Amino acid sequence: MQNHYIVFAFLLTFLVHNSCALWPRPASVTSANDTLLLSSSFAIHSELKTTPSDLQDAITRTKGFLKTDKLGRLVVGRGTSDIPTFKSAKSLPSLTLRLSEGSTVQSIANEAVANLSERQEGYSISIPSDGTAAIITANSTLGLLRGLTTFEQLWYMAGGQTYMIGAPMEIVDEPVYHYRGFMLDTARNFYPVADIKRSLDAMSWVKLNTFYWHVVDSQSFPLEVSEFPELSIAAAYSASDVYSENDVQDIINYAAERGIDVILELDTPGHTTAIGFSHPEHIACNLASPWSDFASEPPAGQLRLASPSTVNFTVDLMQAVSSKFRSQFFSTGGDEVNTNCYTQDSETQKELNASGLTLDEALNNFLMATHDVLRSGGKNPIVKEDMVLKHNTSLPNSTIVVVWISSDDAKAVAEKGFRIIHQPSDFFYLDCGGGGWLGDDITLNSWCDPFKTWQKIYSFDPLANLTADEASLVLGGQIPLWSEQSGPENLDSIAWPRTASAAEVFWTGGTLDDPLRNLSSALPRLHDVRYRMVQRGVNAIHLQPEFCALRPGACDLDA
């Protein structure tokens, strides 16, 4: 009954005056009709015995946004019609942060990199309208951070006043999926650290908790590895287009303080030509021509997975790189292994003949070796779906599988008993629709046409076609940005606000058949988070003419 009341209250509030433009939508919101002003002396108090410095920093950021967001409400007049209500409104003097009884105080950063099932991102917010303090309660500092993020989204500016509507308000919230990510490819084109940090900021504003870093690929190797300095020296685009080990630690810490785990992907054995710039001995079909006979895109080249020296090199590289990351997860990739490359490589054929192994058997040994060293280092290996659907491997079910080729493949992965990260190209690939990028052809469209609109992304059902048992294998999902046609210049505009669309899918779960999950009620809230991102310096694009953003429903298909 309580649940029904909450749902009804949310719907009523939303439909009546759209006061809860929160993204992602909290699990429950009860609200009324009072306006509440933010006191000019508004303060945020932590009740924690000791407040971790990263929680203190989060408090400082929230106070900053309350001052600098200055977002006019997305209605005709941008909130000027709210001004008459200010006269009788009370002011909110302060916000108290409270840990539930029995909770132990840890830094946000530590909680952000805990194992998935141990991450506690839930929180509740109580905002009275009588001039007494608001409270955020959670079991963890990570939960308090999520609550602060929600709190920030409640406030608008009109007539020089910072205010919210819909008070008193009670929010009880937690995510449905533990894994909610954004993937960035920094190999096809390079992104300076500042761009990655700005992306981490935007991610945290919509409560994404995983930055999946596809750091190197066939085109470049922009990662400094002190044990293998030759890799980035030979194959970064330039000496300045390198993530130093200090940069990496900086990114990991910056992310963790914002509740984000950084998972690195060292894609192997394919997508590794750049390693051949310094270690040609480890690369089959190295820069072979025509590339299309040997690889899915130029340049051709794959690790010689059947060569013991290459396996050893890869194991050492995996160990060196993975040891520098705090995350309990590490991806060895495994997409688009090109069989012809190995068939044509005399070195690989010689090794296979000598050992009597098939290519898939050699691949399996390669996986066992690289995954062993990861597990020894306390990491859970992640692979691409190819490794369990296209190749005959014996990966244990503790391996996590990224479903990318098609959303239809999730079923087969689940049937094999693997846990799933959804990253389907038919729903989530941000680069689709940008046209073919090969140089000399006018007829090519992108391979995964059409463009994935926010609506398409939002329509994704994480449990489609899965049984209840299989559903328990779904960890969550992530939106990827492949960078063949992207770089710092369009990072924000290609990623936002579409990435937010997926952030809600995995925070709330559910499908478009649910009463609280539909395009028409989502769009005004998505506009809101977009406009707020722009106020904060993230160049999220307009989804519609502003005329439409100010008039919910007016630009619907049959309006």
Added chain:
Amino acid sequence: MQNHYIVFAFLLTFLVHNSCALWPRPASVTSANDTLLLSSSFAIHSELKTTPSDLQDAITRTKGFLKTDKLGRLVVGRGTSDIPTFKSAKSLPSLTLRLSEGSTVQSIANEAVANLSERQEGYSISIPSDGTAAIITANSTLGLLRGLTTFEQLWYMAGGQTYMIGAPMEIVDEPVYHYRGFMLDTARNFYPVADIKRSLDAMSWVKLNTFYWHVVDSQSFPLEVSEFPELSIAAAYSASDVYSENDVQDIINYAAERGIDVILELDTPGHTTAIGFSHPEHIACNLASPWSDFASEPPAGQLRLASPSTVNFTVDLMQAVSSKFRSQFFSTGGDEVNTNCYTQDSETQKELNASGLTLDEALNNFLMATHDVLRSGGKNPIVKEDMVLKHNTSLPNSTIVVVWISSDDAKAVAEKGFRIIHQPSDFFYLDCGGGGWLGDDITLNSWCDPFKTWQKIYSFDPLANLTADEASLVLGGQIPLWSEQSGPENLDSIAWPRTASAAEVFWTGGTLDDPLRNLSSALPRLHDVRYRMVQRGVNAIHLQPEFCALRPGACDLDA
């Protein structure tokens, strides 16, 4: 024979060391193999009796770019392999600007807004490699500006030195088409003046000469008109989202000083709902629902073209607005007139019944009235193709027609004897491929799918299907950015470098069958101008992984 030599020299130079990464490609380039350093005391001298202040400003900008571009050459190593040639290279001490004998000195700004056939954009550049001065010669300050723009593109940085390769070099250049434009829609979403100025900068770097400003539309009216202040007060998105009359003059002057004419479009009688915010009496089917019965996109509303009071209002508005622009051209638009809107509008039906006119006859009278006032003010009217192909009007052949629906329609427009501006949706629309933007539908793609790649844009043939006589009617063309899903956040990334692709089409003319116009030789030069734009603060996007940009041809289809 001379021409053959020039062509051969250009090809040889280009293929051997890609020294001429000029965009748009000059009509002729002869070059050799010397490296030339830029003297640390490099100076630009004007030989003009009096140097107009805007030419002086252009000189200052060029000197600035020579210092700040700091572009590494787009080859593996980014030009470090050029450093050994510095030792024996001479330094260029200065550049002289010279007007041809008999030329009269005018400001760039005046020459930029002259009638099309009077604009002289040709120039020649001579760069010796023996340490003597370089010279740019032209018949006009506008030509000198174009020459400076070319000169800037020759220089790279390596080892702390600014240098060019391919000296000595002779360039003789002029455009094939007089009209080369970029169209911006500032009504669906608003762009601050700074964004427009940055676009004008980028336009000038690729020698575009027309900013076609679709300033208002059905969604908003962000143009201050002092005679009709109510229009922007009622229908701008906010008081700050308005181009004041000072802003407009600022934009016109900024453009003209960069060799760019600003042509305003007041789209009529459709696309005018925003006028109804303050003048509902002039709007038929004003905000009618469902919008799709009355308009091509929300909100519905068109000027009551059959009402004398509305005609008078429109004529007065046209006069007020057009008188503030220096251009000799002004567009009254005319696309997507919705017949059903007028059929359903009782006021319009009453007027038609009273006058005994058909709708097209009333439309024709409306056009005659608005065009008369433009002509009285010395403006040549421009209309959309609908006005001559879809409606039975009696526009004189002095009217200029924008072909936008399809490139195929150019033939029909030419057959009717009208001059043509190419703006075909099937080649040039920058917004295509971004997905449908109506709120509640997950299946819609953009109406003009797919995305128009730089290759597709570059493949446009301005004279396709036209006879020689008809060809003489082609003034040029322009790339439009419609802003339903665009704003300052993605202006650069959606427009550049694709807009440069069209800039070369109309500077050089020709087709992909010409020896000097092909995708493979264009791409390295387009990469170059893109990287240079980024150095100058315009967020032009990567067309390929940098791996490909440094290795011409390596990412071609069959490489």
